[in-house]
Amino acid sequence: MKDLSKVNNPYNDEKVISQCSIFGMMSTVGELFSGKAIITAVANMHDRGNGLGGGFAIYGCYPDRSEDYCLQIMFNTRVSREETEVYLKRFFHINHAEEIPTFPTKAIKNPPDVWRYFVQPKLEELHEIISEDDVVTRRVFTINTTLEGAYVFSSGKNMGVFKGVGFPEEIAEYFGLEHYQGYIWTAHGRFPTNTQGWWGGAHPFSLLDWTVVHNGEISSYGANRRFLEMYDYVCSMHTDTEVVAYAVDLLARRHGLPVEVVMDIFSPPVWEQIDRMGPEERVYFEALRNTYGPLLLNGPFAIIVAHHGEMVAHTDRIRLRPMVAGIRGDMVYASSEESAIRLVSPQLDRVWIPVGGHPIIARIKDTPGQEVVKGGRELDKGEKAEEFPTC
Amino acid sequence: MLTSLLPEFTVDRSEDRCIQCRVCERQCSFDVFGYDGENNVMVHREENCVACQRCSVLCPTNALVIRENQYTYRPNANWTREYIQDLKKQAETGGVLLTGMGCDKPHKIYWDHILINASQVTNPSIDPLREPMELRTHLGRKPDQLEMVDGKLVLPDYPNVEISTPIMFGAMSYGAISYNSFRCLARAAFEYGTMFNTGEGGWPMELRKYGKSTIVQCASGRFGLDLEYFNDAAVVEIKIGQGAKPGIGGHLPGEKVSEHISQTRMIPEGSDAISPAPHHDIYSIEDLHMLIHAIKEAVDYQKPVSVKISAVHNAPAIASGMVRAGADIIVLDGLRGGTGAAPKILRDNVGIPIELALAAVDTRLRNEGIRNWASLVVSGGIRNSADIFKAIALGADAVYIGTPALMALGCTVCQKCYTGKCAWGITTQDPYLTKRVNPEIGTQNLKNLLRAWSLEIKELLGCGGINSIESLRGNRLQLRGIGLESWELEALGIRGAGQ
Numbered sequence: 001m002k003d004l005s006k007v008n009n010p011y012n013d014e015k016v017i018s019q020c021s022i023f024g025m026m027s028t029v030g031e032l033f034s035g036k037a038i039i040t041a042v043a044n045m046h047d048r049g050n051g052l053g054g055g056f057a058i059y060g061c062y063p064d065r066s067e068d069y070c071l072q073i074m075f076n077t078r079v080s081r082e083e084t085e086v087y088l089k090r091f092f093h094i095n096h097a098e099e100i101p102t103f104p105t106k107a108i109k110n111p112p113d114v115w116r117y118f119v120q121p122k123l124e125e126l127h128e129i130i131s132e133d134d135v136v137t138r139r140v141f142t143i144n145t146t147l148e149g150a151y152v153f154s155s156g157k158n159m160g161v162f163k164g165v166g167f168p169e170e171i172a173e174y175f176g177l178e179h180y181q182g183y184i185w186t187a188h189g190r191f192p193t194n195t196q197g198w199w200g201g202a203h204p205f206s207l208l209d210w211t212v213v214h215n216g217e218i219s220s221y222g223a224n225r226r227f228l229e230m231y232d233y234v235c236s237m238h239t240d241t242e243v244v245a246y247a248v249d250l251l252a253r254r255h256g257l258p259v260e261v262v263m264d265i266f267s268p269p270v271w272e273q274i275d276r277m278g279p280e281e282r283v284y285f286e287a288l289r290n291t292y293g294p295l296l297l298n299g300p301f302a303i304i305v306a307h308h309g310e311m312v313a314h315t316d317r318i319r320l321r322p323m324v325a326g327i328r329g330d331m332v333y334a335s336s337e338e339s340a341i342r343l344v345s346p347q348l349d350r351v352w353i354p355v356g357g358h359p360i361i362a363r364i365k366d367t368p369g370q371e372v373v374k375g376g377r378e379l380d381k382g383e384k385a386e387e388f389p390t391c
Numbered sequence: 392m393l394t395s396l397l398p399e400f401t402v403d404r405s406e407d408r409c410i411q412c413r414v415c416e417r418q419c420s421f422d423v424f425g426y427d428g429e430n431n432v433m434v435h436r437e438e439n440c441v442a443c444q445r446c447s448v449l450c451p452t453n454a455l456v457i458r459e460n461q462y463t464y465r466p467n468a469n470w471t472r473e474y475i476q477d478l479k480k481q482a483e484t485g486g487v488l489l490t491g492m493g494c495d496k497p498h499k500i501y502w503d504h505i506l507i508n509a510s511q512v513t514n515p516s517i518d519p520l521r522e523p524m525e526l527r528t529h530l531g532r533k534p535d536q537l538e539m540v541d542g543k544l545v546l547p548d549y550p551n552v553e554i555s556t557p558i559m560f561g562a563m564s565y566g567a568i569s570y571n572s573f574r575c576l577a578r579a580a581f582e583y584g585t586m587f588n589t590g591e592g593g594w595p596m597e598l599r600k601y602g603k604s605t606i607v608q609c610a611s612g613r614f615g616l617d618l619e620y621f622n623d624a625a626v627v628e629i630k631i632g633q634g635a636k637p638g639i640g641g642h643l644p645g646e647k648v649s650e651h652i653s654q655t656r657m658i659p660e661g662s663d664a665i666s667p668a669p670h671h672d673i674y675s676i677e678d679l680h681m682l683i684h685a686i687k688e689a690v691d692y693q694k695p696v697s698v699k700i701s702a703v704h705n706a707p708a709i710a711s712g713m714v715r716a717g718a719d720i721i722v723l724d725g726l727r728g729g730t731g732a733a734p735k736i737l738r739d740n741v742g743i744p745i746e747l748a749l750a751a752v753d754t755r756l757r758n759e760g761i762r763n764w765a766s767l768v769v770s771g772g773i774r775n776s777a778d779i780f781k782a783i784a785l786g787a788d789a790v791y792i793g794t795p796a797l798m799a800l801g802c803t804v805c806q807k808c809y810t811g812k813c814a815w816g817i818t819t820q821d822p823y824l825t826k827r828v829n830p831e832i833g834t835q836n837l838k839n840l841l842r843a844w845s846l847e848i849k850e851l852l853g854c855g856g857i858n859s860i861e862s863l864r865g866n867r868l869q870l871r872g873i874g875l876e877s878w879e880l881e882a883l884g885i886r887g888a889g890q
Contacts, residue, residue, distance in 0.1 A: 217514040219856040222784075222868030230760045255536040261544070270523040270859075287546050289861070290529050291537050291763075298862035299514050318522060318858065320515055 020203070020215040021045035021168075021189040024304040024334045025344075026311040026362045028372040031330065032060055035177035035185060041340040042187040043169035048336060053190030053202035054171040055163025057154070057211035058182035059308055066158035068095050068118035069136050069208075073143070073152050074199050075113045080149030087147060091139055092119035100162075100175065107170040112199050114153070116160065133208055133253065140207065144236040151200035151236075156209025159308070163188075163202035171202075183364075184311050186304050188213040205245040209307045212248065214241040215336060216301030216321050227294035247295050248305055259305070259312050259361060260374070265292040267317035267357035304334050309364040319356025326351040332362035332373055395479055398437040401460050402446075408454035409433060415446035415455060420812040420824055443805040445814035477735070490735040491808030491818065493635055493727040493771065493794060500727075501746035501879070502778045506888055508869045510856035517858050519849035525859040526845055528557045528789050530626070530766040531695035532719045549719065550695050552625045555584035556845040557783060557860060560837075561724075561770045561791030562608055562630065562699070564592030566643045566652050566664065567731035567808070569825035571833065572800055572817045573598075578830070579837035580604040588791065591630055591641070591666060593655035599623045606697065609686065611640055612666035614656040621689050626720065628697035629682060631670070634728025634771035637701035637742045640666035642732070647811060647820045680716035687717070695719035695766075702726060702748030702771065703741075707755035714756060714765045721765050722791065723748050728771025729794045731818055732809030745771045746785065750883045753786025753865060762786075762865075776847035785883065786865040799836040800828055 023042045027033060035056065042054075062070055071088070075081040088094060096118040102111070121135040140152045154161035159182075162175045168189040172178065188203035204211040218224065218240040225235055225243050231254070233246040244266075251262045265288050268274075274285045289296070300320030305312045313334035315323045326333040326341040326348045333341045338351060354360055361374040402423065411431055416424040421441055425434045440457060447455040464475055477488055510516040517524065531551035538545045560580055565573045567590060580587035581604040588606040593615020598605075602623045609616060610630040621627050632638065643652075643664035653660035673679050683696050690696075697720035698713045700706065706723060713721050725745025730738065749769045756762040769782050770791035779790050794804065801815035808818035816827030852858065855869055863869065871888040872880045880887055 217856075219510065219514055220862030220866060222866035223862050223864055226757055226865045226867075230757050230762060232760075255538070257537065257539060261539070271525055271527045272523065283546055284544055287537060287544055290551060291533050291547060293533075293859075293861035294763075294864065296859055296862055298857045298859060299510075300856075318517075 020191055020213075021048035021336045021340075022187070022203075022213045022215050022302060022304050022334075023336070023340055024184070024186040024213070024306065024311055024313060026184040026306075026332045027330055028332060028362055028365045029330045030060070030183045030364050032181040032183050033185075035172060035180055035182075037344040038185040038187050039169055039172040039178060041335065041344045042189055043167070044340045044343050045189060045335075045337055046167060046169070048191060049167055049189030050191045051167045051170075052165055052192050053163070053188070054166055054168030055161060055188050055190075055202045055204055055213075056168070056172065056175075056177055057159065057161050057184075057186045057204040057206065057213070057306060058177070058180050059159045059184040059209070059306065060182045061160055061180045062118070062158045065096065065118045068120060069155055069157055070160055071117045071119060071140075071152055072100065072154045072160050072162075073115055073117070073150055075115070076149030078113075080147060081113060081115065084143060084147050084150040087139075087143065088117060088119065092117070092121055094119050102174055103176045105170060105173050108164065108166050108174045111164060111174070114162075137207060137249070141232075141234050141236075145234050153200075154204075154206040154209075154211070156206065156307075159209050159211075161204050161206045161211060163204065164199045165202065184306050186211060186213050186306050186311070188215075201239050203241055205239075205241050207245050207249045208253065210245060210248050210252070211306050212241060212245045212303055214244055214301060214303045216303075216316070217299050218243065218297055218301060219299030220297055221299075223294050224297065244297065244301075244303055244305070247297075251292070251295070252307075259310055260359065261288070263312060263314050263359035263361075264288055265295050266297045266314065268296060269317070269357070302336065311362045312359050313354070314359040315354070315356050317357030324351065324353055325360045327373060330365070330372075332360075334360060394438070394483060396438065396476055396483075397462050398440065398460050399476075400440040400442045400457055401437055402435045402440060403456040403458060404433060404435070405454045405456075406432070408452040410452055410454075412451060414449050414451060418445045418449050418814060420445075420814040420819070420821070421807070421810075441805045441807045442803075443807065443814045444803050488735040489732055489809045490738055490806050491730060491732055491810075492804050492806045493729040494739050495806070496739050498726065498744060500772070501744055501875075501883065502772070502774070502781055504872055504874050504879075505746075505781050505883070505885065506871045506873055507777070507780065507784075507851060507855065508871070509854040514856040516856055517853040519846075519853040522853075523858060524849040524852055525861075526556045526848060528554050528860060530554065530720050530768070530788060532765060533763040535763065550693055552586070552695060553584075554586055554789065556841060556848075557787075557789035558779060558841055558844060559585050559606070559768070559789055559791050560587035560796050561728075561793035562588040562590040562606075562628070562633075563731070563793055563797070564590030564608075564614075564643075565595065565655055566592040566647060566820070568797070568818055569813075569816055569820060569828060570595075570651065571825055571828040571830050572797070575800060575828065575830055575833035575837055576796060577601045577605065579834045579841070582834070583838050583841045585841065586625065588628065589624075592643070592652070592664070593657065594620055594624070595651070595655050608699075609682075610666055611668070611670045612664060614658065614664060614666075616657075618689055621686060621694070624694065626695050626697055627686050627690065628699055628720075628722065629670075629679070629686070629718075630699045631673070631679075632699070632701035632703075632724065633730060634701045634724030634726055634742055634745070635730030635738045636733035637703055637737070638668060639734070639737060640668045642666070644811070649820055652820070676712040676716055679713065683717040697722055697768070699724060701728070701741075702743050702745055704743060706743070706748045707751045710752040711755055711759055711761070714761050718765050720768055720788075721752075722768045722770065723752060724791075725749075725769065725771030729797075730808075745769050745782075747879075747882050749782060749787055750785050750867075754884060757786075757865075776844040777851065779844065780848055780851045780863070781870060783860065783863050784866050784869045785885075786867075788864065795840065796837060799840045800833045 302321035532549040581601040591610030607624040698718040699722035726742040766788040
């Protein structure tokens with residue numbers, strides 16, 4: 001039996017309360033674009049953050065090394081980097097390593113070193129049947145929980161997370177993100193209220209190629225976390241957003257459930273609605289709620305979850321945090337505020353406020369005529385939300 | 392025989408108010424009152440009084456006050472009045488002292504040392520009067536994961552039962568309680584959409600219509616068991632132990648075994664109903680495994696099987712074994728759990744508080760990664776809705792209430808259930824007394840209690856910004872300890888207030 005108390009905080013009280021801006025944009029034809037637009041957009045929501053955390057996730061930014069896992073790791077000290085590199089050499093084939101280039105600005109004080117390593121996990125020494133992804137996940141948790149001063153920002157292929165303490169536009173300037181190209185970008189500006197901002201605690205949170213940016217406070221955090229711990233997840237980032245990232249990993253990757261189902265688990269309809277559904281839908285939701293009830297996310301939240309090929313914008317079932325969606329041509333936007341979308345794309349084919357608890361899922365278009373944006377039923381003028389009152 | 396015991400209570404009668412209507416005399420089943428016709432006054436035998444308050448509540452002129460006898464021996468912190476009296480009783484009788492209800496000793500009540508969180512600013516609290524607030528709970532094993540095959544969800548096949556609120560009526564057998572009390576529990580549970588537990592005394596045929604709200608027990612005496620008994624119920628519970636008397640069985644005296652009880656328990660009329668201390672076919676965990684599966688075979692794996700133990704020192708390890716042996720629900724009954732009759736020395740000294748046992752068991756099952764294999768129900772010491780809220784936040788799925796349910800029927804916790812003389816008509820089979828429980832009013836009072844507590848739980852959830860009970864389950868972050876030492880906080884897995 002594993003003794004979680006050895007590696008974990010048995011009181012589960014590391015959640016950080018924060019209020020934030022989130023923004024996501026995706027080209028559904030997979031066209032790469034620079035970070036200029038998203039930096040402009042998230043900077044427009046400056047006042048939703050307080051300068052204690054900003055960050056970006058970029059998909060498609062390392063096409064030349066797209067077969068390697070890219071570990072982006074921050075180090076508090078030189079010693080922690082040396083120790084971590086010993087560990088990495090022991091468990092990975094390192095194909096390339098470099099310090100992530102930075103462009104120091106006045107706003108960014110006392111930054112940690114951030115490196116990236118393009119690696120393949122060593123499987124040959126493991127005497128067990130286990131996937132590459134599981135091995136990488138295990139190593140990431142070991143680094144985060146046992147190697148002092150080292151935290152893994154992201155660990156997926158052909159993607160990366162850039163984050164730190166500062167306003168998001170300052171972080172973008174520091175890492176020179178306008179020079180990167182990606183087909184999905186998500187961004188976050190943070191307003192933590194009960195802790196010193198720290199670089200590892202900024203969003204996006206990531207595991208493998210899944211990333212989460214989150215605006216909200218999860219009141220079910222204690223329950224979510226203890227459930228995830230049963231499945232070997234170790235929360236080490238001192239914030240509640242982490243549980244969303246791990247829950248997505250558990251449900252979507254390990255249990256193989258489509259993102260629509262994952263979002264139904266996060267914010268299912270209430271029982272009284274389920275009672276009124278047809279038999280097929282009813283047993284579906286009954287099974288979800290009974291099996292994954294501990295992963296229901298309670299409390300106010302708006303999240304943008306992304307991985308290769310998909311970007312999902314979602315809110316809690318009584319929609320206590322803002323979310324606006326927009327479409328222009330092949331571009332799909334999700335944002336805390338409509339103004340941020342309008343700033344980078346004044347003309348929109350469609351813009352709407354989705355109903356709480358109904359995700360908007362943007363997918364890469366791989367077949368002609370495919371519906372690339374699913375869900376997110378909007379309210380017509382004067383219509384009342386039938387499922388739930390929205391605020 | 393001359394007794395050297397002092398009366399525990401005194402009867403203060405206001406002669407100005409008394410109209411000699413003799414209600415007190417008729418209502419008292421402990422023979423406290425008499426009528427002196429010559430002088431037209433009521434007389435008292437105070438040594439018989441148990442302070443059940445039946446007389447003072449029913450006195451039409453409020454002429455009666457029952458109070459603790461103010462007598463005192465020479466004050467002594469070691470030799471309290473209770474210990475002196477107990478000792479004298481035993482010197483006079485040579486017997487084991489019996490008692491009823493749960494432990495009344497001032498062992499620390501952890502519920503009273505736990506405080507609840509509320510949302511402010513960063514997280515809106517939710518008004519349960521205006522927004523959905525969900526208490527619906529499902530008991531039974533949950534799968535480790537769900538699978539999609541060809542875009543369709545493969546449905547789990549573990550049987551679960553649904554309750555509309557996480558409050559159920561705990562096991563109280565027909566025999567230990569009166570028929571009217573028993574059927575009030577059955578009907579109230581059915582009408583409210585929760586469960587009641589038959590206890591080990593069988594299940595009268597005419598109450599089988601409440602089957603979907605019934606948990607039947609299989610205890611060491613195996614009373615009233617047959618295939619129908621299992622299959623008519625929603626859940627089958629194997630009772631290993633009871634919080635009030637861990638490690639010992641039960642004894643329903645033959646004089647209580649009336650014709651109806653005899654039929655229900657399937658034993659001869661007038662014969663003692665004895666439940667052995669252990670199940671004589673369960674001397675080990677593998678034996679339990681066999682009985683669980685024998686029952687599952689009997690119900691064709693269509694009903695959850697529950698196993699109830701009393702909260703003892705190594706409950707976590709036992710609970711883990713129970714879950715691995717196939718229990719779909721495990722029940723922990725704490726130190727303060729009630730009983731119809733138990734040796735006083737056991738009731739007051741054996742077992743541990745439910746709060747600590749619950750926290751330890753929940754943590755253990757999570758550490759083993761098997762918490763979802765079984766639902767966790769706790770009982771023994773629940774007094775109000777806040778206790779239930781705290782129990783769920785510590786990790787329980789639902790609670791059983793026994794004593795509170797009896798109190799809704801009239802009980803005043805005088806602890807004399809074992810005498811069979813209950814003046815409130817609850818723990819007695821005397822037809823003169825049992826009719827005091829009105830089935831309509833009793834049922835309504837029980838439903839009122841469930842409703843009131845459910846509403847309060849919704850208020851507590853809403854103030855914490857949570858709109859579904861599953862987001863509270865095991866969410867110990869919602870709790871803080873006060874006046875607890877560090878080992879206690881650690882055992883409960885909660886922070887201290889202000890931390």
